[in-house]
Every structure is written in structure tokens, then in C-alpha cells.
Amino acid sequence: MTEKANHNLQVTADGRLKHLLTLNGLGKDFISHLLDRAETYLRQTGTLPARDYGLQGRTVANLFFEPSTRTRASFELAAKRMSADVLNLDVKTSSRTKGESLLDTIYTLQAMQVDVFVVRDAGAGIPEFIVNNIQPHVSVLNAGEAAVSHPTQGLLDMLTIRQHKGRLDNLKVTIIGDIGHSRVASSLYHGLSTMGENEIRFVAPPGMEPDMSLHPDATLYDNADEAVSGADVLVALRIQRERIDDPSGIPSEAEYMERYGLNSERVALAASDAIVMHPGPMNRGTEITAEVADGPQSVITQQVTNGLAVRMAVLSAVMEAAR
Secondary structure, three states: OOHHHHHHHHEOOOOOEOOEOOOOOOOHHHHHHHHHHHHOOOOOOOOOOOOOOOOOOOEEEEEEOOOOOHHHHHHHHHHHHOOOEEEEEEOOOOHHHHOOOHHHHHHHHHHOOOOEEEEEEOOOOHHHHHHOOOOOOOEEEEEEEOOOEOHHHHHHHHHHHHHHHOOOOOOEEEEEOOHHHOHHHHHHHHHHHHHOOOEEEEEOOOOOOOOHHHOOOEEEEOOHHHHHOOOOEEEEOOOOHHHOOOHHHOOOHHHHHHHHOEOHHHHOOOOOOOEEEOOOOOOEOOOEOHHHHOOOOEOHHHHHHHHHHHHHHHHHHHHHHHO
16 A cells, blocks of 8 residues: 555544554654553553543454464453453454355454454455455454554554653664564554654564665664664564575574674663663574563563553544544
């Protein structure tokens, strides 16, 4: 889709969020508003979590046709804390394993008066396909689309960066790892490109590089140390083994750590106040050491906390549009 088509499909005529499929095409003010809304759902550690009755009487169906822990759990908690009825469906219990088409599954659940579909699927274009085949009052939220997009992850990453840096522009952001197969890297790229002038640096092993024609504002580095040098934000990614057809080219754990892993020596090359991020799940000792993951510059746990707040904000926004 073009950026204009993205915006028209996702946003109502009066400027409200109807579906969230991608950050590509959403404006700076729109994204800022979603992040501001997410901030309202944050509470101090040890206190009771935020609750909201905005989804009371509504039904949210989490359709996860790929494995997930963090995203699925946070969408489920987000919906429950907003008083929704929640249905969880994964590939092991789905009738798709019996030959039922995706649309038949959607139509069956729609007939049960589901209001929001939260969808993760290995196929590119599935969230948009669902949007084009559902009733007008139903919303679709992309919880991970192939290697294409993961918009709520992009939002929670940006919220985390904003909390620590006070801004989302004029930053040096290094994304390191299997970028070519990463929907996380794609969404963060689109979000940061929208928010202002940022220096986005990619570094990836051979065979895991992104299509740079899809990321014209980023720079691809060959050397991890050079990419990390002076960076304000470091984002480590895991190897997406499930998306790699020929695993023979994957470096060994020791080789990967030496050339691309975030250890204390490599992190020391970044800005002194640089933050370290990882979308999870982490492979400690491969893309990041325990010392860095649990160290003072790590904000990985805060990313998880922010993920719940972001997903509450997105659910709130689409229900506001429905009303």
C-alpha cells in the first residue's frame, strides 16, 4: 500500500484510529497522540495497574497463528484491564488446522459479535486482507505480520526512547542483527523516520541485510563497532531462524557474538548515556550478554511495561472511533 492508502485504511474521515496495520503513513502528531495516551496507562512499580471501563461489553479476539509470549500476553491483559471480554485462539486450536479458511474463521467469530481482531500471522498482507473482508464496525490490530510490520512494538520502542531521551528526533539509533527478517526493525524504522531527522544505522550478518530500497533514510554498515560508535540507542535483534530457508549460512553463537553481539566492550563505544533495547525473546550469549541485558543501560524490562500501556492505548483509540 502507499502511505496515503495506509492512512485512509487505518484512520477514519474525522481522524480517529480504526485499524492499526502499520506505522508507515501515520503522521507525527498522530503517533505522538498515541504515545501520550499510552503514558496515561502507566503506573509506578508496586502499585495497582491502570484500569479502564472503555471496552466494557466489547469483545476482543486474539488470533495468534504464530507463537507469541509478550505480545499475546500484553494484548490479553490490556483488553482485560479495559473490561473487555477476551477470546484467545492459536493455531493449535484453530479450525484452520482442519482446513477451514481464514475468512471462515473470521466470519464465525464476527457472528459471535467480536469487535476487535488482534492478529499475528506468518503471511504478509493478512491483516489488510481481513480489514477488507469484515463488517464496518470491526477493528483489526496487527500483532505481527510476517517480516513486514509490528506496529505496537514500534510504538512501545518509541515510547521507551522518548522516556529516556526526551525526544524522538536528532538521535543516532543503531539496529543490529537479523534486520532482513525483522518486522520489529521495519516498524521502528518507519516510526523514527516519521518523527523527525534521525540517523538510523543498520548492521546485519550477510544474508540478513534488509532491502534498503524500503529503508531509504537508513544507512547499512558492514562493521558493528562503527555502527555502534556514538549511538544514542542500541537495539539488538535475535536471529529469525523460523524465517530463514537455508540455515547453513547462520553464524555460530560464538562468531555471532564476536561480530554482532552487544557486550560491554561494544556498548562502551556508544554514547555514555546510550540505552540498550531488545524486543525479546533474547538469546543471551548470542546477540546480547547477560551483563548488558541486565546492566544499568538496559531498558528491556521497561519495554515490556510500555508494551502493555501502548496496547491499552490502541484498544482505547479504536473503540473511541467505533463509538
